[in-house]
Amino acid sequence: MSTQIRLNRTAAWAVLAWTSLLLASCSSGGNLGGAAGEGGSDASPGASQAGAAAGASASAAASPASAPSADASPQEKVKLSFWYGWTGPEGEAVEKLIRQFNDTHPNITVKGLSQSDYQKQLTAITGGNPPDVASQFGQNVAAWGAKGAMQPLDDYIARDGVDLSDFIPGALSSSQYDGHTYALPIAMHFTMLFYNKKLLADAGYSAPPATMTQLAEYAEKLSVVRKDGRLEVLGLWPGLDAYTFSQVYGGKFWDPDSRQVTPDDPGFKRAVQFSKELWDKYGSENLDRFSASLGKYQSAQNPFFTGKYAMTIDGEWLPTFIKQFAPDLDYGIAPIPYSEDHPELKNAGNINTSVLYIPKGAQHPDASWEFIKWFTERQQLVQFTAALGNLPTRASALDDPAYDAVPGFKEFTEYAKSPNLKSFPSLPFFSEYSDALNKAVNDILRGKTTIDEGLADVKKTIQPLVK
Amino acid sequence: MSTRTPQRPPQQGAPRRRRRRVFWTGVAFASPWIVGFVAFTIYPFLGSLYYSFTSYDLFSPPHWIGLDNYRAIASDPNFYKALANTFYMAFIAMPIGLVASLAVALLLNLKVRGIAFYRTLYYVPAVIPIVASAILWTWLLNPDYGLVNIVLRALGLPDPAWLLDPRYTKPSLILMGLWGSGAGALIFLAALQGIPQQYHEAASIDGAAWYRRIWHITLPGLSPVMLFQFLMGLIGAMQIFTESFILGGGANSGSMGGPDQSLFFYAIYLYQNAFIYLKMGYASALAWILFVIVVLLTVLVLRTSARWVYYGGE
Numbered sequence: 001m002s003t004q005i006r007l008n009r010t011a012a013w014a015v016l017a018w019t020s021l022l023l024a025s026c027s028s029g030g031n032l033g034g035a036a037g038e039g040g041s042d043a044s045p046g047a048s049q050a051g052a053a054a055g056a057s058a059s060a061a062a063s064p065a066s067a068p069s070a071d072a073s074p075q076e077k078v079k080l081s082f083w084y085g086w087t088g089p090e091g092e093a094v095e096k097l098i099r100q101f102n103d104t105h106p107n108i109t110v111k112g113l114s115q116s117d118y119q120k121q122l123t124a125i126t127g128g129n130p131p132d133v134a135s136q137f138g139q140n141v142a143a144w145g146a147k148g149a150m151q152p153l154d155d156y157i158a159r160d161g162v163d164l165s166d167f168i169p170g171a172l173s174s175s176q177y178d179g180h181t182y183a184l185p186i187a188m189h190f191t192m193l194f195y196n197k198k199l200l201a202d203a204g205y206s207a208p209p210a211t212m213t214q215l216a217e218y219a220e221k222l223s224v225v226r227k228d229g230r231l232e233v234l235g236l237w238p239g240l241d242a243y244t245f246s247q248v249y250g251g252k253f254w255d256p257d258s259r260q261v262t263p264d265d266p267g268f269k270r271a272v273q274f275s276k277e278l279w280d281k282y283g284s285e286n287l288d289r290f291s292a293s294l295g296k297y298q299s300a301q302n303p304f305f306t307g308k309y310a311m312t313i314d315g316e317w318l319p320t321f322i323k324q325f326a327p328d329l330d331y332g333i334a335p336i337p338y339s340e341d342h343p344e345l346k347n348a349g350n351i352n353t354s355v356l357y358i359p360k361g362a363q364h365p366d367a368s369w370e371f372i373k374w375f376t377e378r379q380q381l382v383q384f385t386a387a388l389g390n391l392p393t394r395a396s397a398l399d400d401p402a403y404d405a406v407p408g409f410k411e412f413t414e415y416a417k418s419p420n421l422k423s424f425p426s427l428p429f430f431s432e433y434s435d436a437l438n439k440a441v442n443d444i445l446r447g448k449t450t451i452d453e454g455l456a457d458v459k460k461t462i463q464p465l466v467k
Numbered sequence: 468m469s470t471r472t473p474q475r476p477p478q479q480g481a482p483r484r485r486r487r488r489v490f491w492t493g494v495a496f497a498s499p500w501i502v503g504f505v506a507f508t509i510y511p512f513l514g515s516l517y518y519s520f521t522s523y524d525l526f527s528p529p530h531w532i533g534l535d536n537y538r539a540i541a542s543d544p545n546f547y548k549a550l551a552n553t554f555y556m557a558f559i560a561m562p563i564g565l566v567a568s569l570a571v572a573l574l575l576n577l578k579v580r581g582i583a584f585y586r587t588l589y590y591v592p593a594v595i596p597i598v599a600s601a602i603l604w605t606w607l608l609n610p611d612y613g614l615v616n617i618v619l620r621a622l623g624l625p626d627p628a629w630l631l632d633p634r635y636t637k638p639s640l641i642l643m644g645l646w647g648s649g650a651g652a653l654i655f656l657a658a659l660q661g662i663p664q665q666y667h668e669a670a671s672i673d674g675a676a677w678y679r680r681i682w683h684i685t686l687p688g689l690s691p692v693m694l695f696q697f698l699m700g701l702i703g704a705m706q707i708f709t710e711s712f713i714l715g716g717g718a719n720s721g722s723m724g725g726p727d728q729s730l731f732f733y734a735i736y737l738y739q740n741a742f743i744y745l746k747m748g749y750a751s752a753l754a755w756i757l758f759v760i761v762v763l764l765t766v767l768v769l770r771t772s773a774r775w776v777y778y779g780g781e
């Protein structure tokens with residue numbers, strides 16, 4: 001008898017120990033769900049099929065309701081979770097749009113979650129418990145889309161007659177791969193030439209450099225070098241964004257016909273060559289020392305704001321920073337200079353995007369699509385990008401008066417109409433490719449390898465990744 | 468309750484049954500750990516071994532490619548670069564930290580007034596999370612406004628750019644490590660206090676100077692703890708990740724691995740492959756190679772330890 005009781009007591013203790021362990025592990029997040037990943041994700045296509053059927057009726061009901069109708073029955077209410085990478089005031093701008101969507105779509109409730117750790121999306125998708133809509137960088141679309149982590153939107157786009165031709169080509173292509181559209185771009189970035197008017201005037205220049213030859217000449221003349229070689233002012237940081245300048249020379253990174261990566265493309269080579277010549281005028285040691293002395297980018301000590309850089313290649317967000325940190329700076333924004341032998345490539349640039357997509361395994365893809373479609377409509381797109389100070393991805397949005405209040409946007413929205421704005425080719429191995437290119441350019445600038453050798457190495461490393 | 472049961476001798480079966488019951492009770496108590504160990508250690512351990520022979524992108528099922536991952540690693544320049552950087556941390560930075568911990572422990576073992584306060588003071592950095600301290604150090608090591616360079620300039624010494632200069636990034640990490648040497652010092656201190664005082668007294672009477680007492684009494688007495696610290700330090704250094712990850716600006720920064728790849732450590736490359744390139748199979752193979760390296764190093768250290776570790780006795 002007594003043994004019976006003792007056994008029960010030990011069992012009770014064991015149960016207690018178990019419960020406390022479970023409580024502890026639950027608080028540390030849904031990792032338990034992650035362990036069951038494969039099963040969950042394998043089951044998902046079927047599940048999403050069912051979801052699609054159920055969602056279709058919901059969205060059919062929702063579309064006429066875009067004009068708010070209070071009497072719409074809330075019975076088939078779909079709840080969506082939306083993970084976005086913006087935080088702080090930018091996150092609030094997203095939340096504001098979510099509220100508008102919820103107010104106008106009685107059948108769908110979107111719940112936003114600011115989740116700036118994009119790796120979490122990976123765990124959630126492989127764990128079979130993804131958000132219904134998520135934001136990503138355009139550069140990841142090919143990788144994730146080709147691997148099936150993003151649901152293709154082609155059928156929805158065709159069904160609802162979304163006019164893709166209104167999207168800026170360079171922005172749209174970053175969310176497409178192999179003939180499929182896996183995401184829609186909601187914001188984009190590219191860079192232009194910023195110049196300090198006072199420093200240019202002091203050097204006798206009344207206009208910014210228009211050609212690459214002039215850019216090199218300006219960069220040298222505007223630099224102030226002390227006798228010991230140390231730099232006081234740099235005309236232009238020589239470690240230039242090779243992707244932007246590759247477009248100036250018509251450089252390509254991928255040949256779709258032969259399915260070859262082309263880091264050794266003559267255009268890209270010339271861009272690297274330009275950087276290298278500028279770099280060698282000062283040398284790694286002086287440049288490292290100079291760059292180490294520079295203030296933080298997002299502060300009043302930004303080297304362009306303090307006059308340590310006479311010119312800089314930077315994005316559409318910079319004028320907003322200038323307004324905030326250096327309101328007295330007298331600066332101008334000019335097109336990226338062009339190469340004399342490629343005048344047809346004037347106003348070149350490299351586009352990066354942020355996109356929205358439906359993760360694999362999302363339960364209500366139709367409702368998710370409804371949200372993405374709504375978000376990328378002109379009006380919402382303008383509201384969103386103007387609040388963030390990002391560029392819109394629709395051509396029809398570029399002249400919207402909402403941008404009048406954003407500093408510098410007159411130049412940027414105008415430049416956005418240029419047909420020579422491209423984006424890095426959409427490739428599933430983008431990350432590897434760009435890491436290898438960055439490393440090669442770094443080694444070339446620092447004289448560890450030659451241009452030909454460095455870029456040939458990239459080809460050797462990356463070409464095997466082509467499937 | 469009839470405790471007076473017949474005279475049947477129950478002694479035959481009872482002890483065994485009892486022992487078995489005790490065993491299963493023990494298992495029941497240990498089961499949370501056992502299940503956790505199997506699910507979160509053994510399963511991923513064996514799972515990663517399997518994945519290391521596959522091509523696995525997380526989204527589609529893995530498919531077997533035999534030794535291809537290992538072959539690719541053998542000719543991967545990034546692998547060697549990462550390994551070299553990591554060895555630097557394991558064989559240069561870690562021993563420096565160990566010596567510093569020992570020196571601090573010797574100081575904290577002195578009988579001076581307020582020693583309890585100093586001991587606390589030196590241990591405080593060990594309490595601070597590594598992420599917080601890494602961010603703190605980016606400020607201290609700021610080339611222009613950082614305290615470290617302000618002091619160096621005041622002393623008329625050169626003021627390197629620390630975290631921004633590829634030649635100084637790893638020494639910066641050593642410096643950060645020294646600041647946290649209190650944690651290791653605490654373990655040394657405990658061991659120091661375990662060395663019988665009589666040895667020191669006898670040596671003093673024999674006229675041994677302080678440095679001879681350290682060499683002949685303190686160090687041999689500490690050697691088992693030294694071995695432990697060295698091994699743990701070695702294993703920890705081979706997996707170094709956080710500092711570089713934080714200083715490089717995180718996953719999507721493009722500057723992972725620090726300026727000129729100077730903080731491009733093994734674990735960083737592993738992470739890149741697994742979570743950025745989505746090459747889980749390749750990353751698993753990298754992990755297994757690291758595991759084998761760590762095991763080999765550990766065995767090597769343990770084998771040679773017989774020559775320099777003194778466990779008491781004769």
